[in-house]
Ligand SMILES: Nc1ncnc2c1ncn2[C@@H]1O[C@H](COP(=O)(O)OP(=O)(O)OP(=O)(O)O)[C@@H](O)[C@H]1O
């Protein structure tokens with residue numbers, strides 16, 4: 001009674017109502033009473049196949065996330081170092097401008113240096129955004145405003161002049177709910193999407209920018225997993241050449257590009273978009289048809305709070321020093337010098353040391369009104385540890401924390417210990433001056 005077995009893995013059968021479903025067939029063939037006998041078992045395997053598909057999707061998503069993380073970390077490391085170097089450039093240009101007579105013929109040059117420095121700082125912020133450590137998303141804002149502002153920038157004017165056949169249309173919901181976010185990053189995100197849309201367009205084409213509110217009452221699964229709740233949606237669609245299915249999984253990777261180097265084509269655009277969306281707790285979906293166009297759909301969790309209003313640029317007198325004593329603790333020499341220079345210009349008595357250990361020693365013999373404490377110092381104690389030790393013998397010591405990154409857990413911890421303010425590098429005269437003044441004036 002021995003025989004053969006056959007396995008037919010996936011076949012499609014049709015139900016009475018016409019729907020097609022996958023089956024697996026196992027058949028046994030043997031001889032019984034000198035006659036060939038065939039027994040077949042037909043099993044409906046739709047749920048097994050679905051589960052396999054789902055597992056594959058999850059694996060892909062995980063893989064993609066890990067890759068983004070790794071590339072982001074690398075880019076962020078580079079950016080952190082560059083940020084320090086650039087801070088020196090920007091800082092000294094500001095100082096020079098302050099000290100230079102109004103009618104000096106060199107003012108124009110310095111202003112150019114300062115402006116380029118600030119622009120480079122913006123690019124570095126792009127890179128930092130990729131590490132997800134560079135962004136503070138605390139401002140309540142309306143995305144419509146970000147879009148309007150974006151359409152008024154010189155960058156957008158340049159884009160339009162490069163693609164004169166492309167028209168940009170907006171369809172923005174006037175009752176759009178607010179979100180919590182970082183205006184700079186969201187602006188960049190919008191600009192990158194518009195740039196890509198224009199670059200993908202044919203000679204003539206329309207790019208649509210739309211916003212709307214949407215309540216999702218159940219999770220949605222697209223390129224990303226989407227939670228339920230109130231969202232605002234941004235869509236940017238073009239009628240351009242589209243993205244091939246095999247490429248769509250990679251477009252968000254840093255440095256992935258199909259463009260020629262030159263005007264654009266670093267491949268950072270969508271990586272920044274991805275970073276911004278993630279930083280804002282959002283979701284992204286992309287639908288594309290080759291030769292027809294592409295639509296990026298971005299979801300952000302909505303908030304019911306009122307928009308924060310912009311504050312005015314402060315007057316110099318608001319942050320002038322009154323000869324108070326300040327100790328700067330920073331492991332990078334140029335940064336120390338720069339901080340000292342700014343503080344002296346502002347009217348403080350400033351001294352600097354290069355490590356937490358030195359700071360402790362200095363404070364054994366000398367009292368200062370304020371510490372300016374760098375968060376990340378190598379080797380040796382970091383800002384948090386240093387401050388903790390100082391508080392042991394000088395419990396009322398005021399401090400301003402500085403770091404290249406935005407507010408991390410460590411920074412939060414230092415603030416909980418009582419440090420009055422936190423500022424992000426590069427040192428800018430008014431930001432730095434105001435933070436110092438605020439902490440000194442507090443009782
Ligand atoms: N709207 C779009 N239509 C068609 N392809 C697109 C679109 N947006 C992005 N892509 C594809 O995704 C790739 C990555 O886009 P990304 O913005 O990250 O980099 P890039 O535009 O090539 O360079 P960069 O933005 O740094 O100048 C592009 O090279 C392009 O192939």
Ligand SMILES: [Mg+2]
Nearest residue numbers: 195196269270
């Ligand atoms: Mg781009």
